[in-house]
Amino acid sequence: MKVIVDFCLVPVGVEVSVSKYIVECERILSETGLKTQLHAYGTNIEGEWDDVFAAVKRCHERVHEMGVLRISSTIRLGTRTDREQSMDDKIRSVREKLQTS
Amino acid sequence: MKVIVDFCLVPVGVEVSVSKYIVECERILSETGLKTQLHAYGTNIEGEWDDVFAAVKRCHERVHEMGVLRISSTIRLGTRTDREQSMDDKIRSVREKLQTS
Amino acid sequence: MKVIVDFCLVPVGVEVSVSKYIVECERILSETGLKTQLHAYGTNIEGEWDDVFAAVKRCHERVHEMGVLRISSTIRLGTRTDREQSMDDKIRSVREKLQTS
Amino acid sequence: MKVIVDFCLVPVGVEVSVSKYIVECERILSETGLKTQLHAYGTNIEGEWDDVFAAVKRCHERVHEMGVLRISSTIRLGTRTDREQSMDDKIRSVREKLQTS
Numbered sequence: 001m002k003v004i005v006d007f008c009l010v011p012v013g014v015e016v017s018v019s020k021y022i023v024e025c026e027r028i029l030s031e032t033g034l035k036t037q038l039h040a041y042g043t044n045i046e047g048e049w050d051d052v053f054a055a056v057k058r059c060h061e062r063v064h065e066m067g068v069l070r071i072s073s074t075i076r077l078g079t080r081t082d083r084e085q086s087m088d089d090k091i092r093s094v095r096e097k098l099q100t101s
Numbered sequence: 102m103k104v105i106v107d108f109c110l111v112p113v114g115v116e117v118s119v120s121k122y123i124v125e126c127e128r129i130l131s132e133t134g135l136k137t138q139l140h141a142y143g144t145n146i147e148g149e150w151d152d153v154f155a156a157v158k159r160c161h162e163r164v165h166e167m168g169v170l171r172i173s174s175t176i177r178l179g180t181r182t183d184r185e186q187s188m189d190d191k192i193r194s195v196r197e198k199l200q201t202s
Numbered sequence: 203m204k205v206i207v208d209f210c211l212v213p214v215g216v217e218v219s220v221s222k223y224i225v226e227c228e229r230i231l232s233e234t235g236l237k238t239q240l241h242a243y244g245t246n247i248e249g250e251w252d253d254v255f256a257a258v259k260r261c262h263e264r265v266h267e268m269g270v271l272r273i274s275s276t277i278r279l280g281t282r283t284d285r286e287q288s289m290d291d292k293i294r295s296v297r298e299k300l301q302t303s
Numbered sequence: 304m305k306v307i308v309d310f311c312l313v314p315v316g317v318e319v320s321v322s323k324y325i326v327e328c329e330r331i332l333s334e335t336g337l338k339t340q341l342h343a344y345g346t347n348i349e350g351e352w353d354d355v356f357a358a359v360k361r362c363h364e365r366v367h368e369m370g371v372l373r374i375s376s377t378i379r380l381g382t383r384t385d386r387e388q389s390m391d392d393k394i395r396s397v398r399e400k401l402q403t404s
Binding site: 105106107109117118120121123124127128138139140141142143145147175177179181183189191192196198199 | 207241
């Protein structure tokens, strides 16, 4: 089962600036070979369910290893069985309709 | 790694009333033996990471088997390494402070 | 327009235990007279759109006043125009179907 | 109070393909003059709290006007009082640290 996920990890109980933890997660995600896209409030990830959630788990484990005692993340996750749809397809579908109307 | 999750599954492309799909997920979750608590906009689930996410995956698979072509879920997920904290602990902690002030 | 919301506020850059901020939000919400229900990973709120979002804004303002420099919240929000549905209706609908099958 | 929001609207009870509703929301958001950025699982929006949430409300109202009986959206929302931070700042902060290490 393929899944498109939008993942946002929030370290709790540390300093206000949390980008170093997000950077570490970006590194983990890029090592997985999964297709990902960073945005201003999370990261889109596309792939097989087990691969994607193994990557999410690895991010939590690694951020805890960096000394963060508490993490509160949010995930949006979409699956569909009618057809394959990539992250690019989703954005293109909206952009094309925006231009032609 | 223990996790407390708040899971909300939204079937897309079917009728407006989606409770039969939520009921099926509740059944799946109860069969896992994981501690769960239904609320008006999702279900809290507490347990080992792999068990919890296997249950979430099983819900997506089952709702697709019921004929739903597209699902868009959201998950909040909390992990902490400083101490074990149950769902009951979280609620009790807030309720006690509310009463004593 | 009525809305049912599920609101979870996460203070960032403070101590690991954040219950005192959640308690303050619960107080603010109870003062509004809106119907609310605390659960282990957020609070359900039911009411008119403007009232509900004014309450959410007041929570952010108040938690900042308490000295928290950064907040990252999540909200699920449901609206429907086919009929009025309360938080209790949603839970009852699932519970009844669970028992009769 | 400035806010950075990540907004994802999910129409319920309609066809599987929902891009025409997302397109309409993108139009509404672009008319507001708020800074926005579409991604594969939502749209980032940056601006004053009241302006941003008025836009979100307008999206719900408009999608209902288009005939959708039920909507289930999710919002991430971040506020901070230590300094102004734009969506671009957030992404740049992560990208720079990724490159220099």
